Amino acid sequence: MTISIRDQLATLGLELPAPSSPAANYISVVRTGDLLFISGQISRAPNGEIVAGTLGADISQEQGVHAARIAALNVLGQIAARTDGSLSSVRRIVKLGVFVAATSAFKDQSKIANGASDLMVAVFGEAGQHTRAAIGVSSLPAGAAVEIDAVVELEATRC
Template sequence: MSISISEKLKTLGIELPAPTAPVASYVSVTQANNLLFISGQISKAPDSEVLAGTLGRDCADEQGTEAARIAAINVLAQIVAHTDGLVSSVRRVLKLGVYIAATHEFKDHSQIANGASDLMVAVFGDAGKHARAALGMSSLPAGAAVEIDAIVELEESRC
């Protein structure tokens, strides 16, 4: 019997929120064969509070790393909603795009993005190791500090 993503997160002390619905003209997830393309998920905590701010101005690095972790949890909620929710249904996290609201002087984007990357490895082990882009943005939706999109490969039998 395989462990669910929700159970794995509980062992890490994390509660999985309900997946968020799109707020504009797009869908949260598309699937092509065994690939899931997950739309950007912002750093919105389960209590509906958006972790907002701009790194290098009004948001400390620790807050940015936590915002990345929360956005990654929201990515996981989308994966669970579109699969049977088992860790084994994910063959590999292929790529994360991590968008960070930051001043042009801010230089530690990769450190902030580790909040998401470390979580993926904690949940999926080696299958959570991925390619990544960590980019600075002048602003993000709802004033969020971080937004993350993802490409995830599913096991063939889960398609």
């Protein structure tokens, strides 16, 4: 029996969002061979509300972790839309790039990024373990608190 990403998220009490459209002159996902390269996904909830702000200034670490989780859900929406939507279509989450809007004094970007990393492991198990960069930046699109891009290895295509 094949379990879908949507069903796995439902067991976690989460909903798979529809994939967002690009906001400028780029595309959301590029597939080359068995790799998906997913453009940055911001912390925009399905209702359109953005978890916005700057860590170390006007939002808490807990809100930052929540923002990372929302951005990671948006990554999952892109994966599901570009595959058959099943967990087995993903061989591995290879890398997450987690960008955190933060003051120069904020030093816990890795703790914020755990909101995304923990979700990937909860959804994909061992295949969700990945490499990662957690980077503090002065601002992100639309004032988002977190933006995440990803590289995902898919199961080999059969000819």
